[in-house]
Amino acid sequence: MKSVEGYSSTALLCIQTGRAHALLTGRGATGIEAALRAKGLVDARVGIPANTCYIVLWAILRSGNQPVLLDVHPNTGMLTIESINQPLDALIPCHLYGLPAPMRAISEWAHANGVFLIEDAALAIGATVDGRAAGSWGDVSIFSFGQGKIIDQQLGGAVLTDDAALAEGMTRWLAGLPEWDDRHVDLTNQWLALYWALHQYDDRDARLSGFYPALFDLYGDLVSFRLPPDDSPGLPEKLKAIEADRRRRLALAAHYDEALALETFPRPPGATLWAYPLLVNPDIRDDLLHHLWDAGVHEAARWYPSLQPMQVALCPGFPINPTPVADLLASQVITLPLQPGVAAEQVNRIAVAIRNFFS
Ligand SMILES: Cc1ncc(COP(=O)(O)O)c(C=O)c1O
Structure with missing residues (x-):
């Protein structure tokens, strides 16, 4: 196991966030799917900001649940409890661009309403939110170490929780995923070429969005996979x-x-x-x-x-x-x-x- 002064990546993630459990995942979205599945949610209403990454929407659909798009505050671009105008079973607030979402109010609201909370800290590693580390909020939190992210390992992510039963459920589900291989590389290249062309114009004419169901069928497997063991070189140093x-x-x-x-x-x-x-x-x-x-x-x-x-x-x-x-x-x-x-x-x-x- 690679380490800085003897600490593995997962140990460092736990130290930095104060979390009890950290698991490395194929990508951040894999952690979202793992959390929803380990919680046992099916056909549940999962709220997300309408201005987050499409892969979050995909992870919810892959887990057998229903994404509900929510509006955001005009000044911050972030969810607030006032913008959650819906009954929900789960909620995935996002620290947009790494800027802190109002997690204290959102956590209190989620707790009071029995809503499962997944903190999307994909872009916020290293931030603090209301005085606590990003990734320390919610029932579960995720980070991304994908291409272009703050910590760029090309691929990878982490899912964190304090709940031992959720950690065990996620570990079991993650272990059953297919390992990243050449097929995934090929699919990723195809998907990125098609998506970047399509997303520029998909709001102009609804017929263009008509391609998305076929593309989700073809490329949905890119949400969830496992990386080869020990495939996070340099991660402890970057943390x-x-x-x-x-x-x-x-x-x-x-x-x-x-x-x-x-x-x-x-x-x-x-x-x-x-x-x-x-x-x-x-x-x-x-x-x-x-x-x-x-x-x-x-x-x-x-x-x-x-x-x-x-x-x-x-x-x-x-x-x-x-x-x-x-x-x-x-x-x-x-x-x-x-x-x-x-x-x-x-x-x-x-x-x-x-x-x-x-x-
Ligand atoms: C806001 C947000 N959430 C979640 C993710 C998921 O991260 P990953 O690409 O590692 O699955 C991303 C990254 O694409 C993102 O930008």
Whole structure:
């Protein structure tokens, strides 16, 4: 087992979050499916913000449950207890872009209403939320170590809990998954090529979303798999360096703030930041994005899109819960890079490209 000063990755995750149990998973979404299955939920209503990753929606569907899209707060882009206007069996709040969701209020609400809570900390490793580590909230929490994430192992994730029975149930279910192999690599390459083309236009015409059911059939297996044992080289070292990485990200974000002076989400104390979310007028968002790509800023992305078109296509017959705020924010956002290797000069170069666009 690889270690830093004798600690394995799972031991470090437990130390850093205060959790009793941490399990490594094929990816973050595998942890979400594992949690829903270990809890024994079937046909349950699982609330998620409408502006989260499609793979969360897929994990819920794969577990045999019903995703319910929820709206978010206009200033933070995050779920609040006021925006949960539905009876639910489970809830998966997300620390969007690594910014802390209001977990104390959400946890109290979930506890009072008997709602199973999965904290989606895929993008928030290293953050603190209401003074406690991201990943320490909820009945279960997940991290992602996938490609482009704050800790980038190309693939991988973790699921954490304090509940011994849930930990045992998840361990058993995870052990029965197929191991990642060449078939998964091939499927991933196909899916990413198709999805990135489709998601740019799926809100323009409902017929485009008509492809999603076939694509979910073809690529749904990408939600849940197992990595070969000991396939997390360097993870303990990256976990140890997480606070330095958080500070580097925040310093660069402050640089973006200063150089751009444009709208972004507030960064509460304890935040980390996966990528810098820039909010612009929806009428010019795509033109600005193309301008950035032409200027060589290929990491700039239209992310996260609203999940409404995909949900409607994948869940025919489910009631549609309107999410106007999440849809609007999704049409305004461009994410700018903060990953390791990005330095102040690159932020300046991107800021110049953006200023050129506006002038
Ligand atoms: C907000 C959010 N939640 C969950 C996940 C799932 O992580 P993974 O890709 O490791 O399954 C992702 C990443 O894609 C994400 O962005």
